[in-house]
Amino acid sequence: MSAAARPDRREGGQWSLAQRAKNDVLWWLVSGAVATLGLLPPRALRAAGTALGMVARQLLPGTRRLAERNVARVFPELDAAGRRALVARSYRTLGGYLGDAVGLLDARRPSACLPFAEGARAALEDAIGEGHGVVFASGHLGPWESVAATLVASGLDFTAVAREPYDPRLGALYDRLRGGRGVRAIYRGAPGAAMGLVRALRRGGVLGIPMDLASRVPSIDVPFLGHVARTPVGPARLALRTRAAVVVGVPAPHPYQERLLELAVTRVPTDDLDASAESERLLTTRINDCLSQRIRALPESWVWMHPRWEKLTADS
Numbered sequence: 001m002s003a004a005a006r007p008d009r010r011e012g013g014q015w016s017l018a019q020r021a022k023n024d025v026l027w028w029l030v031s032g033a034v035a036t037l038g039l040l041p042p043r044a045l046r047a048a049g050t051a052l053g054m055v056a057r058q059l060l061p062g063t064r065r066l067a068e069r070n071v072a073r074v075f076p077e078l079d080a081a082g083r084r085a086l087v088a089r090s091y092r093t094l095g096g097y098l099g100d101a102v103g104l105l106d107a108r109r110p111s112a113c114l115p116f117a118e119g120a121r122a123a124l125e126d127a128i129g130e131g132h133g134v135v136f137a138s139g140h141l142g143p144w145e146s147v148a149a150t151l152v153a154s155g156l157d158f159t160a161v162a163r164e165p166y167d168p169r170l171g172a173l174y175d176r177l178r179g180g181r182g183v184r185a186i187y188r189g190a191p192g193a194a195m196g197l198v199r200a201l202r203r204g205g206v207l208g209i210p211m212d213l214a215s216r217v218p219s220i221d222v223p224f225l226g227h228v229a230r231t232p233v234g235p236a237r238l239a240l241r242t243r244a245a246v247v248v249g250v251p252a253p254h255p256y257q258e259r260l261l262e263l264a265v266t267r268v269p270t271d272d273l274d275a276s277a278e279s280e281r282l283l284t285t286r287i288n289d290c291l292s293q294r295i296r297a298l299p300e301s302w303v304w305m306h307p308r309w310e311k312l313t314a315d316s
Helices: 017-037 041-061 062-074 082-106 120-129 142-155 168-178 193-204 236-243 276-298
Strands: 134-138 158-160 184-187 206-210 219-224 227-232 245-253 261-270
Touching: 041 062, 041 219, 062 082, 082 142, 120 184, 120 219, 120 245, 120 261, 134 142, 134 236, 142 158, 142 245, 158 219, 184 193, 193 206, 193 236, 206 236, 206 261, 219 276, 227 276, 236 245, 236 276, 261 276
Parallel strands: 134 206, 134 245, 158 184, 158 206
Antiparallel strands: 219 227, 245 261
């Protein structure tokens, strides 16, 4: 069976016996790791996550090679040693953020909020003030779960758009992670999800939508990190049809303090666009250009091991 034809429970399919066995093992590993690591203090959690990232890099050679291919595609100026070094930093960095996220599962711990970059809060408030809601395009860059927690802690009406995990049991973990911080979530495949998105915008809220990964949703071919990639068109379509403002918000390096990240928010212009398919393409391209710029500024904190330019598998 080809990768594209594997059963996906999110689309009404059923796991094969091999898939079920693999996913059961992964579930027990994740459950055990969360239960054990959740007892550690924040610094130890980050260290454990970093170590886990380094182990994953060694134990998953196929994924490591995919990451190196993606880095070579985006940074052709890097030689083989440079590509390997960037991928190694990415595994360590993302592992550390995973440790931080495990800590967020305990609602008693304080939220790891990001400071707003200069002008970011004003840009977001100006967009909200227009009264049509805000499409907050984001990505899996750095401590992305802290972005939602930051906006909620700032008193904003924020709702995250999410896809159901391929293993429904993981959904409970995601619900704990977001719900414990007061983050509402709308799952794309849930009944009434489309109306829920529109209602969130009509009440003037901020709707967070990750756009940097390939996904099984209506998509179009537009540049991403300098190369054509299938990109979800729904956020642009939703924004143009509801007249919602559009911003891109992701973690970014602090300009003066090394190792400190802040939440950067950039307004994406839409005044010259209508609700046509060509305008959807132009807006999606503008969002991708902004996300690409942010990823290039923080390359060790992006998920290079994702098959961004390759055919999706059932678990992607």
